[in-house]
Amino acid sequence: QKEVEQNSGPLSVPEGAIASLNCTYSDRGSQSFFWYRQYSGKSPELIMSIYSNGDKEDGRFTAQLNKASQYVSLLIRDSQPSDSATYLCAVLKGWRALTFGSGTRLQVQP
Amino acid sequence: DAGVIQSPRHEVTEMGQEVTLRCKPISGHNSLFWYRQTMMRGLELLIYFNNNVPIDDSGMPEDRFSAKMPNASFSTLKIQPSEPRDSAVYFCASSFGGSSTNEKLFFGSGTQLSVL
Numbered sequence: 001q002k003e004v005e006q007n008s009g010p011l012s013v014p015e016g017a018i019a020s021l022n023c024t025y026s027d028r029g030s031q032s033f034f035w036y037r038q039y040s041g042k043s044p045e046l047i048m049s050i051y052s053n054g055d056k057e058d059g060r061f062t063a064q065l066n067k068a069s070q071y072v073s074l075l076i077r078d079s080q081p082s083d084s085a086t087y088l089c090a091v092l093k094g095w096r097a098l099t100f101g102s103g104t105r106l107q108v109q110p
Numbered sequence: 111d112a113g114v115i116q117s118p119r120h121e122v123t124e125m126g127q128e129v130t131l132r133c134k135p136i137s138g139h140n141s142l143f144w145y146r147q148t149m150m151r152g153l154e155l156l157i158y159f160n161n162n163v164p165i166d167d168s169g170m171p172e173d174r175f176s177a178k179m180p181n182a183s184f185s186t187l188k189i190q191p192s193e194p195r196d197s198a199v200y201f202c203a204s205s206f207g208g209s210s211t212n213e214k215l216f217f218g219s220g221t222q223l224s225v226l
Contacts, residue, residue, distance in 0.1 A: 102152030
């Protein structure tokens with residue numbers, strides 16, 4: 001079992017819709033959770049972090065965490081073609097380095 | 111700030127040759143990470159250093175891989191001998207901070223390695 005699992009996609013949504021990206025993790029000791037965005041041919045960049053159960057909003061992005069279900073999600077409201085990218089879920093436990101999922105490719109259709 | 115600088119951007123080599131990838135972290139950052147990305151396996155940690163000391167090298171595939179950080183501003187990842195299965199994008203990343211040191215990673219542009 002992979003430590004961090006994501007559906008590879010592609011997830012295709014029309015412009016203006018809500019995109020919902022999901023991630024599950026296997027280690028219950030994981031403490032912090034992150035979403036990185038990676039455009040094709042580019043390097044990952046951090047867009048959201050979440051540490052406690054519930055929702056965290058930042059502009060058009062909302063991260064959701066449910067530690068009991070070991071589930072993290074990212075919602076993108078009013079999706080734009082510029083949001084088309086691969087979204088990487090990452091988890092952190094203690095002193096270890098980030099563990100990344102394989103990513104979900106999002107396509108926003110104009 | 112120039113960001114994390116990696117070289118070369120692209121490397122094409124033949125099986126059996128030695129490959130050296132280089133990384134200059136952001137000045138003042140005290141952690142440095144080497145990740146490898148492939149379609150099949152995603153983004154995998156190879157090794158990370160904190161204050162120039164290797165902390166976790168459990169991701170280094172085998173003895174063919176070695177990494178060094180002789181000072182705070184330079185690191186190398188060496189593959190000797192290289193094999194076609196080593197073909198991937200190799201990212202170097204750095205971060206700064208105390209308890210949250212490993213959270214926000216700043217990635218370099220990556221080295222696209224092709225071993226023929």
